[in-house]
Amino acid sequence: xxxxxxxxxxxxxxxxxxxxxxxxxxxxxxxxxxxxxxxxxxxxxxxxxxxxxxxxxxxxxxxxxxxxxxxxxxxxxxxxxxxxxxxxxxxxxxxxxxxxxxxxxxxxxxxxxxxxxxxxxxxxxxxxxxxxxxxxxxxxxxxxxxxxxxxxxxxxxxxxxxxxxxxxxxxxxxxxxxxxxxxxxxxxxxxxxxxxxxxxxxxxxxxxxxxxxxxxxxxxxxxxxxxxxxxxxxxxxxxxxxxxxxxxxxxxxxxxxxxxxxxxxxxxxxxxxxxxxxxxxxxxxxxxxxxxxxxxxxxxxxxxxxxxxxxxxxxxxxxxxxxxxxxxxxxxxxxxxxxxxxxxxxxxxxxxxxxxxxxxxxxxxxxxxxxxxxxxxxxxxxxxxxxxxxxxxxxxxxxxxxxxxxxxxxxxxxxxxxxxxxxxxxxxxxxxxxxxxxxxxxxxxxx
Numbered sequence: 307x308x309x310x311x312x313x314x315x316x317x318x319x320x321x322x323x324x325x326x327x328x329x330x331x332x333x334x335x336x337x338x339x340x341x342x343x344x345x346x347x348x349x350x351x352x353x354x355x356x357x358x359x360x361x362x363x364x365x366x367x368x369x370x371x372x373x374x375x376x377x378x379x380x381x382x383x384x385x386x387x388x389x390x391x392x393x394x395x396x397x398x399x400x401x402x403x404x405x406x407x408x409x410x411x412x413x414x415x416x417x418x419x420x421x422x423x424x425x426x427x428x429x430x431x432x433x434x435x436x437x438x439x440x441x442x443x444x445x446x447x448x449x450x451x452x453x454x455x456x457x458x459x460x461x462x463x464x465x466x467x468x469x470x471x472x473x474x475x476x477x478x479x480x481x482x483x484x485x486x487x488x489x490x491x492x493x494x495x496x497x498x499x500x501x502x503x504x505x506x507x508x509x510x511x512x513x514x515x516x517x518x519x520x521x522x523x524x525x526x527x528x529x530x531x532x533x534x535x536x537x538x539x540x541x542x543x544x545x546x547x548x549x550x551x552x553x554x555x556x557x558x559x560x561x562x563x564x565x566x567x568x569x570x571x572x573x574x575x576x577x578x579x580x581x582x583x584x585x586x587x588x589x590x591x592x593x594x595x596x597x598x599x600x601x602x603x604x605x606x607x608x609x610x611x612x613x614x615x616x617x618x619x620x621x622x623x624x625x626x627x628x629x630x631x632x633x634x635x636x637x638x639x640x641x642x643x644x645x646x647x648x649x650x651x652x653x654x655x656x657x658x659x660x661x662x663x664x665x666x667x668x669x670x671x672x673x674x675x676x677x678x679x680x681x682x683x684x685x686x687x688x689x690x691x692x693x694x695x696x697x698x699x700x701x702x703x704x705x706x707x708x709x710x711x712x713x714x715x716x717x718x719x720x721x722x723x724x725x726x727x728x729x730x731x732x733x734x735x736x737x738x739x740x741x742x743x744x745x746x747x748x749x750x751x752x753x
Contacts, residue, residue, distance in 0.1 A: 333359030534662020566732025569594030
């Protein structure tokens, strides 16, 4: 089978030379179980399909604060903070400026895969390999406030994504006589992305953050990339402390902390159906990425759990070294303690709160995403309600439990987004809404 499509869009919010863009797509599939005789007659293989496709997709992404695109030559006015005051109105310019020559984002995707169904749909699986390249990504980037603005919406470069998607569903038990069926399924996704090219500023764009911690798009690296300050270290990676005070010091510049998007995603689900009841659960795993907690103010006030690690007493900085004045080499520190383990250490920027690596940690987690119980009310129980053809009652809970590495002493990594239009994902701030469990009940009627 061959399927070909083409589409042309005209977007008036773009400049005249950019507002028209065409994107085609084509896919081909071969159903081997219908075309090959021994597969067609197989009692095991119910369906076997091989497929491949290529597609081009256009998208105009102007963010959430601009409705006029290339015609936003001047930012709009909005109500100023604290106004109206005493009946006096006030207005202020938006802090974002928009490029007057924005192009649509274009994504070119290649993919191929296999779908298979065995044993009368008791075993269903698929595997897909994909590669996408997105050009002219529209991203709000930080600019110097000396310009009068703090954000600039523009096209930035090209990003590549490559990955694998797999799924498998098994029905280990099915009894048509009493309606009992047990189903188990799973899926796995691996994604590797890379910034192939980027416009301006030495191949790096700052998306969100501060001088100590930020999210960036960096040419040749994964996206988004978290960078931050670290301690001054020796050639073996040990933290260098002062031989007299035992205090470490923060380095100049920033180091790469890691990617803030998961490389690995796993989903596991199971369901049991019996006599109108359906019990189902869904687990999810995400891994291969990091996040950070912008909570130095907790340590500054003494409310952070890190300040209690050594009972606020003097301690030897873990994995540290000092410069031996005799040999002029760095040696392992086993006995030089910090001058203090209290306020002078934990509230101090160079020794603690200004060091981003203190607040970066693995964002991996297992989560019980959803648990539900539903009951299909039999028609006989509806009595004379002739206008109601069916009814279902269900209860469910979402975001019920989470398991994280010991290094995560803060919160659910999913609640990690900061910066304009969420381009700063990977930084959790104190101003964010904390995660919550959600419980609900539903009554569905069919008329």
